Amino acid sequence: MTQAAEPTHTTLRxxxxxxxxxxxxxxxxxxxxMYPKGQASVSVFDHGLLYGDGVFEGIRVYNGKxxxxxxxxxxxxxxxxxxxxxxxxxxxxxxxxxxQRRCVQVNGIRNGYIRLVVTRGVGTLGLxxxxxxxxxxxxxxxxxxxxxxxMYRDGMRVVVAERRKVPVESLDPRIKSLNYxxxxxxxxxAIKLGCLEVVMLNIHGxxxxxxxxxxxxxxxxxxxxxxxxxxxxxxxxxxxxxxELCPKVGIKCTEKVFGLPELLEADEIFLTGSAAEMIAVxxxxxxxxxxITREHKISDGEGPITAKLRAAFKEVVTGDDVPED
Numbered sequence: 237m238t239q240a241a242e243p244t245h246t247t248l249r250x251x252x253x254x255x256x257x258x259x260x261x262x263x264x265x266x267x268x269x270m271y272p273k274g275q276a277s278v279s280v281f282d283h284g285l286l287y288g289d290g291v292f293e294g295i296r297v298y299n300g301k302x303x304x305x306x307x308x309x310x311x312x313x314x315x316x317x318x319x320x321x322x323x324x325x326x327x328x329x330x331x332x333x334x335x336q337r338r339c340v341q342v343n344g345i346r347n348g349y350i351r352l353v354v355t356r357g358v359g360t361l362g363l364x365x366x367x368x369x370x371x372x373x374x375x376x377x378x379x380x381x382x383x384x385x386x387m388y389r390d391g392m393r394v395v396v397a398e399r400r401k402v403p404v405e406s407l408d409p410r411i412k413s414l415n416y417x418x419x420x421x422x423x424x425x426a427i428k429l430g431c432l433e434v435v436m437l438n439i440h441g442x443x444x445x446x447x448x449x450x451x452x453x454x455x456x457x458x459x460x461x462x463x464x465x466x467x468x469x470x471x472x473x474x475x476x477x478x479x480e481l482c483p484k485v486g487i488k489c490t491e492k493v494f495g496l497p498e499l500l501e502a503d504e505i506f507l508t509g510s511a512a513e514m515i516a517v518x519x520x521x522x523x524x525x526x527x528i529t530r531e532h533k534i535s536d537g538e539g540p541i542t543a544k545l546r547a548a549f550k551e552v553v554t555g556d557d558v559p560e561d
């Protein structure tokens with residue numbers, strides 16, 4: 237078997253209108269070229285495939301604007317640095333942004349979702365990452381829907397995962413890496429119990445996040461969310477809610493370390509994420525070995541604080557000035 241050629245990341249030329257057949261969407265950027273969905277692929281020697289070695293971003297597109305693109309790029313390049321991948325050496329930020337805009341353009345996306353993946357690249361069958369001379373870059377611009385619409389109105393039921401978060405000292409969850417197996421296995425617990433999301437604790441029993449969403453809870457008119465150093469991703473939507481929307485609507489939001497008992501006493505709970513946006517949690521269940529042991533009703537649906545913040549969120553992302561900073 238011949239090892240695949242190393243990827244190159246040249247700026248994409250302007251496409252002709254007839255080049256990209258809409259019937260073959262989404263057209264996917266892979267290492268310098270655009271491919272229709274059915275032909276997009278990576279080398280079997282890519283360390284992203286072999287070892288989950290790489291980082292990624294999930295980014296929303298609203299009204300043709302890439303929401304908080306600057307912050308997503310800050311995180312992507314910082315996460316790459318933390319895994320000893322000098323991404324800037326191979327792909328500049330300006331080029332990475334151009335790749336995303338081209339994918340949005342080619343696929344006719346007005347409102348949608350970008351999945352941007354940076355792998356360690358093509359290498360050998362050994363673990364050594366320095367045998368991979370150039371990172372791989374994949375960009376998909378398409379649609380995504382994690383939860384049914386009625387859950388945004390009525391709230392969702394979640395379950396506390398038995399599986400704990402990987403300790404920060406082992407693999408910091410603030411690195412948005414391709415190593416998501418722990419989160420996936422926690423989500424499997426939820427799916428088997430008829431839920432679509434979980435609450436994950438760290439090894440000390442502190443609340444961290446969901447399998448793919450950050451967690452907020454309201455009590456007596458105030459809002460709280462775990463600090464990321466307990467084992468949660470520094471979510472871009474989390475930051476937007478905490479630092480921009482809360483001051484805008486006059487709600488105090490505090491980072492706080494807390495455990496399950498305090499969460500279960502909340503007046504409201506909601507989750508945030510680029511794909512999930514904002515969604516209320518109406519019930520939190522506990523289980524042992526796949527059998528529900530306790531059910532904790534939090535609210536009848538979307539509470540007033542959640543509703544107020546989600547309305548403010550919608551106002552921003554449906555407006556004419558969607559922030560790309």
